[in-house]
Amino acid sequence: xxxxxxxxxxxxxxxxxxxxxxxxxxxxxxxxxxxxxxxxxxxxxxxxxxxxxxxxxxxxxxxxxxxxxxxxxxxxxxxxxxxxxxxxxxxxxxxxxxxxxxxxxxxxxxxxxxxxxxxxxxxxxxxxxxxxx
Numbered sequence: 001x002x003x004x005x006x007x008x009x010x011x012x013x014x015x016x017x018x019x020x021x022x023x024x025x026x027x028x029x030x031x032x033x034x035x036x037x038x039x040x041x042x043x044x045x046x047x048x049x050x051x052x053x054x055x056x057x058x059x060x061x062x063x064x065x066x067x068x069x070x071x072x073x074x075x076x077x078x079x080x081x082x083x084x085x086x087x088x089x090x091x092x093x094x095x096x097x098x099x100x101x102x103x104x105x106x107x108x109x110x111x112x113x114x115x116x117x118x119x120x121x122x123x124x125x126x127x128x129x130x131x132x133x
Contacts, residue, residue, distance in 0.1 A: 007116060014111045016041035018104045026100050028092025036088025043085060047078045075101035 019041055023029040031037045055074050056063065063070040076098040083091040091097045 010115055011112070012041055012045060014108050014115060015045055015104075017111065018107045019044070021107060022100045022104050025103065026096055028096030029100055030090045032088030036086055040082050040086045040089045044078065044082045047081055051081065052078055072098065072102065075105060079104075 016037055019029075020031070020037055023031055023037075031040070052074060055077070056071070059070060059074065076094060079097040079101050080091055080094065083089045083097075091100070
């Protein structure tokens with residue numbers, strides 16, 4: 001049980017740290033308190049896991065026409081969605097969310113690669129008996 005919970009908590013902490021650093025760098029992002037930061041990080045994780053894939057599928061032609069650059073817009077929309085749902089989290093404008101989403105994605109990737117390393121990758125192994133099912 002703890003083997004599955006630890007990576008989830010680490011991802012949550014990395015997202016919260018990335019959001020906090022973004023609020024320190026970008027003047028248009030504000031958190032009222034620590035609770036709103038923690039809830040925003042959790043809700044951003046859920047939005048990225050549930051809503052973002054739906055938006056990607058719905059906007060697939062536009063994403064293909066822009067060679068994937070529209071995914072940056074979807075990332076900004078996820079931050080705006082979370083800011084509209086969490087009371088103590090405010091984002092000044094779309095462009096603030098756009099550039100902050102790039103910063104958060106890159107920082108989360110870098111921190112995740114250092115903290116989690118290869119712990120999230122699972123190697124596929126051939127069955128020893130020769131049967132796959």
